[in-house]
Amino acid sequence: MSQGRVSVVDDDVLVLRSLDRLLRAAGFDVQTFSSAREFLGRPEPSTGCVVMDLSMPGFSGLELQYALAQAADSRPIVFISGHGSVPSSVEAMKAGAIDFLTKPLDERKFLDAVRTALAKDRAARERDAERAFVTARLATLTMREREVLAGVVDGKLNKQIAADLGTAEKTIKVHRARMMHKMQADSLAGLVRAWTLTQPPRP
Numbered sequence: 411m412s413q414g415r416v417s418v419v420d421d422d423v424l425v426l427r428s429l430d431r432l433l434r435a436a437g438f439d440v441q442t443f444s445s446a447r448e449f450l451g452r453p454e455p456s457t458g459c460v461v462m463d464l465s466m467p468g469f470s471g472l473e474l475q476y477a478l479a480q481a482a483d484s485r486p487i488v489f490i491s492g493h494g495s496v497p498s499s500v501e502a503m504k505a506g507a508i509d510f511l512t513k514p515l516d517e518r519k520f521l522d523a524v525r526t527a528l529a530k531d532r533a534a535r536e537r538d539a540e541r542a543f544v545t546a547r548l549a550t551l552t553m554r555e556r557e558v559l560a561g562v563v564d565g566k567l568n569k570q571i572a573a574d575l576g577t578a579e580k581t582i583k584v585h586r587a588r589m590m591h592k593m594q595a596d597s598l599a600g601l602v603r604a605w606t607l608t609q610p611p612r613p
Contacts, residue, residue, distance in 0.1 A: 412439040414528035415458030419443045419474065420490070421466045425513070429461065429520075436521055446474040456483045457535070459508070459527035464491035464498055472498065475505055484534060486527035490515060537607070544604045547593045555589040558582060562589075562598065563605045 416438045418429050426442045433440045439458075443449035446462070446469035460478070464471040475487055489502050492513040499510040508530065509523040551559065554575070561571035568586065572579040595601035 413437045413525070414531070415439045415441070415455070416461060416524055416528075417441045417443065417449065417454070417458065417485075418461045419446055419449045419466070419471075420461075420463040421445055422463070425463070425490075432517060432521070433524070438524070445469065446471070446477075449474065450477060456485055457531065459486045459488060459524060459531055461488045461490060461524065464489050464502070464510075465493065472501060472505075475502065475507065479505065484531075486530045488520075488523045488527050490520075541607045544593075544607050547604075548608065550592045551589060555585050555592070558585045559589050559593070559601075559605070562586065563602050 413436065416433050418426060418433070418440060420426050420429070420442075421444055423444065426444065430440050430442050441454065443452070446466055449460075449462075462471045462474055466474075471489055471491075478485065478487075487502075487507045489499070489507050489510045490513060491498075491510070502510055508527040511520055511523060548556075557575055558571055561574060566574070568582045569579045571586075572582045575582070590596075590601065593601060593604060595604060
C-alpha cells in the first residue's frame with residue numbers, strides 16, 4: 411500500500427531519477443517533472459505533497475509555490491536546493507513550505523520531511539471532510555435552532571437564551587434538543603468544536 415503521493419519537480423534529470431528510486435523504495439507513489447511548467451501543464455489530483463527545486467530555469471520554485479497558492483492547491487511543499495540562500499529559504503517557509511533541504515540530500519532527513527508533509531496533507535483533508543459534514547448538518551437547522559445554537563456556543567444558559575429570544579425556557583429546551591440531534595453532537599464540547607470548524611480563521 412502506498413504511503414502517499416509525491417510529485418517531484420527538478421530540472422536536473424539525475425536528481426529526478428535518484429529521488430524517484432529513493433521514494434519508490436520507501437513505498438511512495440511518485441510522479442516526476444523536469445520543469446515547473448511541465449508540472450502545471452499536467453493536470454493531476456491535488457493530493458499528497460510536492461518536492462521542488464528552488465532554482466529552475468524560466469520558472470523558479472518560489473514562483474511555482476506562488477502559482478499553486480493562487481490555484482488554491484494546498485499540497486505541502488518540501489524545497490530542495492543546491493545553493494539556497496537564507497532569504498529564499500525564509501521566503502519559502504513563510505509561504506508555508508514544510509522544509510528547506512540542501513543538496514546533496516540526507517536521505518533520512520529528506521524522507522522524514524516527505525512523511526511530515528504527507529501527514530499534514532492527510533490532516534488537512536480530514537479537517538476539510540469534517541468541516542463539510544458539519545456544514546451539511548448546519549443546513550438542516552431551522553432559523554430558531556440556529557439562534558439557539560449561537561446562544562449555546564456563546565455559553566449561555568437556556569433561560570438566558572429564552573430571554574434573548576423572547577420565549578419560554580421549556581421551548582428553548584425543545585429547540586436545543588432538536589438542534590443537538592441534527593448536529594449529531596453528544597456533548598456541549600463536541601458542539602462547540604463542530605461550530606468552530608465552520609468559522610473563518612482569525613487574522
